[in-house]
Amino acid sequence: MKVILIKDFEKLGVVGDIVKVKDGYANNFLIPNSIAINVTKGNIKQMELVKKSIIKKEAKNVAEAEKVADTLKDLEISFKVKTSPEGKLYGSITNKDIAEEIFKERKVEIDKKKIELIEHIKELGEYDMEIKLYKDVKYNLKVKVVSDEPVEDKKESKKEEIAEKETKEE
Numbered sequence: 001m002k003v004i005l006i007k008d009f010e011k012l013g014v015v016g017d018i019v020k021v022k023d024g025y026a027n028n029f030l031i032p033n034s035i036a037i038n039v040t041k042g043n044i045k046q047m048e049l050v051k052k053s054i055i056k057k058e059a060k061n062v063a064e065a066e067k068v069a070d071t072l073k074d075l076e077i078s079f080k081v082k083t084s085p086e087g088k089l090y091g092s093i094t095n096k097d098i099a100e101e102i103f104k105e106r107k108v109e110i111d112k113k114k115i116e117l118i119e120h121i122k123e124l125g126e127y128d129m130e131i132k133l134y135k136d137v138k139y140n141l142k143v144k145v146v147s148d149e150p151v152e153d154k155k156e157s158k159k160e161e162i163a164e165k166e167t168k169e170e
Helices: 023-030 041-072 095-106 151-169
Strands: 002-005 018-020 036-038 076-081 088-093 121-123 125-132 138-147
Touching: 002 041, 041 095, 041 138, 076 088, 076 095, 088 138, 095 138, 121 138
Parallel strands: 076 138
Antiparallel strands: 002 018, 002 036, 088 121, 125 138
């Protein structure tokens, strides 16, 4: 049986595709769940119109995402954080923190789910991450994490404290 998809369906195709499936699959699953409709001349014409509007909407969304990418161009975020003497952060930097910082810097709201951060940042350094603005539109963001105090000074002050304790104990 041939049916026209009215929703994107991962295993079959995208909206407007005419696909051949088994009768039972079409009648018992696709059609009742409003994923597909029967192939008729009227339905084919209707889906052509729907497909055109989807293409226009898709182009608009891509254009908006590219505009956001241009707004973010050359953006480099840095966080000043409290750290241990070893350079480890007290706490961590998350997708939410990065999204908030982007908003502060460029007044652009980015959904935290679109920021690809494998795990929270817990150490000092520079990180490159990808922001998925739309399906094929991505932006590479550079994030720097620096200590509010120089790490070497903290290590030296810690060594000095230990040395002072040892001299007092003697």
